[in-house]
Amino acid sequence: MLTFNVDWSGEFFAFFLLAVCAIAGAVLAVNFTKVVHTALSMAFTFVSLAGLFILLRAEFVAFVQVLLYVGAVTILMIFGIMMTKHQDEGKEAGRPLQETLAAIGCLCLFGILFYAIRSAGFPAPADPLPGDNTMAIGKELYTGYAIPFELVSVLLTVAFVGAVALAKREEAEES
Amino acid sequence: MSMLASYLTLAAVLFCIGLYGVLTKRNAVVVLLSIELMLNAVNLNLIAFSRYGIAPSLKGQVFALFSMTVAAAEAAVGIAVLIALYRNRATVNVDEFDELRR
Amino acid sequence: MATVFSQYAWLVPAFPLAAFAVLTAMGRQQNRTGGWIATIASLASFVVALLILIERMSGNADDYNGSFDWLRVGGTQLTAGYEVTNLTSLMMAIVTFVSLLVNLYSIGYMKGDDRAAVFFAYVSLFVSSMLGLTLSDNLLIMYVCWELVGVCSFLLIGFWFQKPEARAAAKKAFIVTRIGDLGLLIAILLLFWYMPGHALDFSSLHNVFGTQSGLISTSLTTLIALLIFLGAAGKSGQFPLHVWLPDAMEGPTPISALIHAATMVAAGVFLVVRTFDIFAAAPAAMDTVAIVGAFTAIFAATIGLAQNDIKRVLAFSTVSQLGYMMLALGVGSTTAAMFHLFTHAFFKALLFLAAGSVIHAVHTQDIREMGGLGRRMKTTAWTFGIGALALSGIPPLSGFWSKDAILGAALDDRPWLFVVGAVAAFFTALYMARLFLLVFAGKPRGSAEAYAHAKESPAVMTVPLVVLAVLAVAAGFVMTPFQDWLGPWLSGGGEKEDANGVAIVVSIVVSLLGIGLGWLIYGGRGAVRPDVVSSRLPWLARLLERKYYVDELYDLLFVKSLGRLGQGLRFFDEVVVDGAVRLAGSAVSALGRANTRLQNGQVQTYGLVAIIAAVILVLAIAGRRFW
Numbered sequence: 001m002l003t004f005n006v007d008w009s010g011e012f013f014a015f016f017l018l019a020v021c022a023i024a025g026a027v028l029a030v031n032f033t034k035v036v037h038t039a040l041s042m043a044f045t046f047v048s049l050a051g052l053f054i055l056l057r058a059e060f061v062a063f064v065q066v067l068l069y070v071g072a073v074t075i076l077m078i079f080g081i082m083m084t085k086h087q088d089e090g091k092e093a094g095r096p097l098q099e100t101l102a103a104i105g106c107l108c109l110f111g112i113l114f115y116a117i118r119s120a121g122f123p124a125p126a127d128p129l130p131g132d133n134t135m136a137i138g139k140e141l142y143t144g145y146a147i148p149f150e151l152v153s154v155l156l157t158v159a160f161v162g163a164v165a166l167a168k169r170e171e172a173e174e175s
Numbered sequence: 176m177s178m179l180a181s182y183l184t185l186a187a188v189l190f191c192i193g194l195y196g197v198l199t200k201r202n203a204v205v206v207l208l209s210i211e212l213m214l215n216a217v218n219l220n221l222i223a224f225s226r227y228g229i230a231p232s233l234k235g236q237v238f239a240l241f242s243m244t245v246a247a248a249e250a251a252v253g254i255a256v257l258i259a260l261y262r263n264r265a266t267v268n269v270d271e272f273d274e275l276r277r
Numbered sequence: 278m279a280t281v282f283s284q285y286a287w288l289v290p291a292f293p294l295a296a297f298a299v300l301t302a303m304g305r306q307q308n309r310t311g312g313w314i315a316t317i318a319s320l321a322s323f324v325v326a327l328l329i330l331i332e333r334m335s336g337n338a339d340d341y342n343g344s345f346d347w348l349r350v351g352g353t354q355l356t357a358g359y360e361v362t363n364l365t366s367l368m369m370a371i372v373t374f375v376s377l378l379v380n381l382y383s384i385g386y387m388k389g390d391d392r393a394a395v396f397f398a399y400v401s402l403f404v405s406s407m408l409g410l411t412l413s414d415n416l417l418i419m420y421v422c423w424e425l426v427g428v429c430s431f432l433l434i435g436f437w438f439q440k441p442e443a444r445a446a447a448k449k450a451f452i453v454t455r456i457g458d459l460g461l462l463i464a465i466l467l468l469f470w471y472m473p474g475h476a477l478d479f480s481s482l483h484n485v486f487g488t489q490s491g492l493i494s495t496s497l498t499t500l501i502a503l504l505i506f507l508g509a510a511g512k513s514g515q516f517p518l519h520v521w522l523p524d525a526m527e528g529p530t531p532i533s534a535l536i537h538a539a540t541m542v543a544a545g546v547f548l549v550v551r552t553f554d555i556f557a558a559a560p561a562a563m564d565t566v567a568i569v570g571a572f573t574a575i576f577a578a579t580i581g582l583a584q585n586d587i588k589r590v591l592a593f594s595t596v597s598q599l600g601y602m603m604l605a606l607g608v609g610s611t612t613a614a615m616f617h618l619f620t621h622a623f624f625k626a627l628l629f630l631a632a633g634s635v636i637h638a639v640h641t642q643d644i645r646e647m648g649g650l651g652r653r654m655k656t657t658a659w660t661f662g663i664g665a666l667a668l669s670g671i672p673p674l675s676g677f678w679s680k681d682a683i684l685g686a687a688l689d690d691r692p693w694l695f696v697v698g699a700v701a702a703f704f705t706a707l708y709m710a711r712l713f714l715l716v717f718a719g720k721p722r723g724s725a726e727a728y729a730h731a732k733e734s735p736a737v738m739t740v741p742l743v744v745l746a747v748l749a750v751a752a753g754f755v756m757t758p759f760q761d762w763l764g765p766w767l768s769g770g771g772e773k774e775d776a777n778g779v780a781i782v783v784s785i786v787v788s789l790l791g792i793g794l795g796w797l798i799y800g801g802r803g804a805v806r807p808d809v810v811s812s813r814l815p816w817l818a819r820l821l822e823r824k825y826y827v828d829e830l831y832d833l834l835f836v837k838s839l840g841r842l843g844q845g846l847r848f849f850d851e852v853v854v855d856g857a858v859r860l861a862g863s864a865v866s867a868l869g870r871a872n873t874r875l876q877n878g879q880v881q882t883y884g885l886v887a888i889i890a891a892v893i894l895v896l897a898i899a900g901r902r903f904w
Contacts, residue, residue, distance in 0.1 A: 012178070019185045026192040026212055035202050042208045045189075049215050056182070056226045058236050061218075061243075068243050073211055073250045080204050080254040084261040095199070095270075098885065102198035105888040106191040112895055113187040122179050123229055133233060140233050141240070152244045159248035163255035198885050206881075273878025 014055055022048035035081050043074040060134040182223035190216035203260075203267040207253045214246045282328040283341035283361040289326050289369055290408035292318040293376070293401040300398035311394035312384035315401050319380050322408065323373035330370045333363055344414055344478070353475050360414035360479065364615065368411045368547055371622045376404040376535060378741035382630050383531040385737040386637060396436060400535065403429035407540040411547065415478035416465050419551070423461065423512070423544060427454050430541050434528040446524040453521040457511015461548070464504035471497065479551060486554040495559060502555045502562030505548065506569075513545025513599045516573040520828055522596055526588040526642075530633030533588055534626045537595040546602045546618050550611045557609070567607020567690075571697040573600030578704035582711070586642045587632050590712050594668060595625055597701060604698060605683040608690035613682035620675035620752045624667040627745035631661035634734040634742065635716060644715045651717035653732060656739045658717045660746040665713045667749045669706035670788040675753030677784065685780040695780070703787040710795025719799075 025045030032038045046069040053062035141149050189212060196209030218239040225235020261267055296318035300311050344358020380400060387393045406425035413419040428451075435447025469475050471493050472485060485493065493501075509515070514522035522542070526533055536542060549556065549566065556562050577596035584590045598621050605614035634657045635650060636642055651658035667674035670681070680702060688695040733739065875886060 012181075015178070015181060019181075022185065023188055023192070026189055029205075029208065029212070030192055030196045030200070035204050038202075038205050039208060042212060045212065046215065049219060052182075052185075052219060053222055056222045058222045058225070058239070061222060061236050061239050064240060064243055065215075065218075068247050069211065069215070072247060076250055076254050077204055077208055080207075080257055083258055084204070084267045095201075098881065099199045101889065102195055102885055105198070105885060105892055106195045108892040108896075109194065109888065110187055110191040112892065112899075113190075114184060117180050117183045117187065122177055122227070124177070133236075136233055137236055137240070140237055145237055145241075148241060152241055156244060156248050159252050163251045166252070166255035167258045194888065198881050198888070269881060270879055272880075 018048050018051045039077045043070050046070045060137050179227035186216040186219040201268050203257050203269050282332045286361045289322045290405045292322040293405035297398050297401040300394050311397040315397035316380040319377040323377045326369040326373040330366045333366045357418050358414045359412040365411050372407050375626045379531045379535045382738050382741045385735045399432045417477050433532045434525045443527040446527040450521040450525050453518050454511040457508045460504040461508025464501045467501050483554050486558045499559040499561045502559040509545035509548045513542045514596045519596045523589050523592040534629035537625050549606050553611050563607050566603050570600045570603025570607050571694050574701040578701045581708040587644050591628050601683050608686045610686035613686050617679035620679040623752050624664040624749040627664040627749050631657050647716045649720050660742040663746045665709040669709045678753035681784050684784050688780050699783050699787050703791045706788045706791025707795050710792045711799050714799040
């Protein structure tokens with residue numbers, strides 16, 4: 001049996017609240033039929049996750065999360081939705097076999113993961129990470145991770161150029 | 176149940192919901208969003224470990240940052256591919272994209 | 278003595294082979310000239326064969342052997358080549374001579390046939406393969422030619438394949454002889470296995486078996502000899518494989534002459550003569566050969582009494598005479614056998630060609646519808662008469678001397694076989710008298726119109742008859758009890774046939790008795806009514822007419838039962854084997870159809886399958902912990 005022998009500290013309460021928000025947003029996002037609703041619901045989940053990151057003392061990551069996911073990705077998706085006008089919204093013909101099997105597969109996967117998490121003994125951390133470590137991350141990125149950082153910048157450039165090329169080429173051919 | 180386990184369980188829940196969305200949704204935009212959700216679940220794991228892991232360090236957060244960057248690039252390219260496909264096929268229904276069959 | 282011509286012995290089979298090639302290449306445009314091409318080729322062969330024969334007769338020429346390595350597989354070496362001995366030179370001369378006459382005769386007989394060129398091509402190949410069989414210096418080449426002979430006989434018996442009987446006869450000949458061929462093949466394989474150095478040439482066989490070297494045990498030798506005899510019995514129409522030979526009459530008559538006199542049936546006797554060393558080393562096999570030969574001789578002779586088809590009578594006569602030859606071999610006298618083969622070739626070819634001339638004139642083969650033809654066809658009648666007398670064994674015609682040699686040898690060896698042979702000789706004389714008298718003497722019994730149209734055949738057909746008639750008279754003098762050089766010449770000295778007074782007297786008496794009885798019954802005087810036997814003993818006449826029901830017995834024993842077995846196997850094949858195959862096929866295709874549903878091009882489906890598979894994999898690997 002699961003035993004939620006947790007101490008109802010403020011941190012855990014906050015975690016619980018945010019987790020419920022995140023899961024609810026995700027579930028809603030999957031269940032909504034309108035794509036815009038899905039996108040907005042997903043944005044809600046991303047915000048909740050940003051809150052969880054703050055709880056985990058990762059303020060910078062939380063900031064980037066809001067900026068990148070809630071700001072860029074969701075907006076990008078909404079642009080995508082707008083550009084591919086959805087005349088067939090709402091009439092989602094069900095694929096019962098596919099959905100059932102997918103549900104079973106996902107539940108099984110979750111069961112496995114949950115069992116693994118429950119059975120793995122995580123020793124208590126030696127000394128939890130201190131908060132307000134944006135400076136430290138900056139130092140880490142530009143010293144120890146300079147080369148991956150540069151590579152990621154290259155990747156972003158390539159992705160940017162590639163995305164533009166992909167979206168534009170057809171137009172050039174059409175004209 | 177430690178906080179770490181709680182975070183990991185939450186990440187697993189989100190991952191599985193995202194996977195379900197990827198496998199069942201027909202709208203390609205929703206599929207892309209579900210992939211973002213899965214990536215976010217992974218990020219949550221990374222950051223949870225960076226705080227509550229055996230040896231807490233900033234490396235987890237750095238990894239999460241890189242992962243986010245890659246996810247952003249993926250989203251951009253994904254949307255571009257989607258738009259290109261839409262121009263060709265006038266649809267974003269994934270079950271009509273069956274080029275792999277031919 | 279130089280062997281000038283023997284070196285060129287390979288030319289003898291080469292000429293007809295070339296004719297075959299030319300005729301096949303030319304096709305049907307050569308219907309007119311084809312006969313002459315084949316005749317000229319066989320004339321060339323005959324000239325060479327004659328030169329070789331003269332060369333060998335004129336002195337003690339050495340055997341000439343021209344062979345070369347044919348195949349070398351591992352350490353085993355197969356040679357191919359030809360060998361000229363006194364025996365082969367004599368045999369070649371017979372074969373080429375008969376084939377020359379048959380070719381000449383066929384020009385007249387096959388005139389106007391659409392496929393005359395094809396006919397002559399087959400005949401040339403037939404002769405060529407028979408000559409190859411004669412010349413070959415080892416069993417393997419001999420077997421190749423042996424099978425070629427079989428194929429050609431199949432083609433020629435079924436030459437008029439529009440007739441269902443001809444087709445059936447061709448198939449029957451092929452299948453029945455195949456039974457014998459299988460025996461020969463097994464014998465060759467056994468020899469190949471057990472002979473030192475895997476040698477199959479006749480000189481090695483002579484060295485191993487002829488010198489009592491004991492290299493191969495007696496029981497194995499007996500087995501090999503019996504298997505070879507099985508092959509010979511198949512080709513030479515010995516009981517119980519004789520059934521194809523009478524049916525082979527469905528082919529054109531010149532082919533019957535060729536098969537009966539020179540090429541096909543002689544091959545069996547020749548094979549036994551050639552491998553006689555093996556037989557000599559196996560007394561049990563010798564007994565078998567003698568008994569089978571004697572039985573065949575009397576068995577076929579009695580059947581010949583009751584047949585009404587002119588060619589079938591002659592066919593059973595051939596079976597009977599071949600039985601004589603086997604009898605001679607069985608009692609150990611290759612000389613007598615070869616001598617009888619030699620004389621028989623002439624008078625049997627003569628009889629068949631004369632019969633062909635008769636058939637050509639009256640367009641029927643039923644002797645009950647003939648009669649009185651002697652007045653219309655003088656040459657044919659005279660030559661046929663000479664052949665009949667020779668076959669009956671009337672001195673001084675050739676058949677007398679050779680039959681006497683066989684009977685003499687049998688008397689020396691096993692007197693009871695001599696009695697059987699003498700009785701068979703009596704029957705032979707009786708049915709030949711019946712045949713001659715019914716065809717050529719008396720009043721015409723067929724339609725008057727057919728009789729009126731019957732006229733003598735053209736010269737191209739009668740000339741061979743006359744030539745053969747002369748030889749049928751004279752050929753016997755090469756080996757009389759008074760002046761015998763053939764025996765020592767053939768066997769290389771030593772063997773000397775004793776003149777046996779008892780044999781001579783008995784042989785003459787039974788022949789005269791047979792002819793006399795035939796004259797009384799069929800001579801038209803009415804001394805003994807023709808139905809004297811059939812009215813008293815109808816079952817006997819019926820038994821003889823139906824050829825002792827051997828065909829029916831075979832049909833019941835082998836054809837029907839094998840047919841049943843075949844049907845059963847076919848049922849098994851269709852239901853069980855095909856069912857299994859179809860099941861396998863449909864199972865696979867059903868699996869494939871099921872899998873095409875997965876292979877639908879949807880990435881989501883692929884992902885789903887991957888996830889489920891991964892879950893199963895994890896459960897399978899991690900789940901082991903709980904068991």
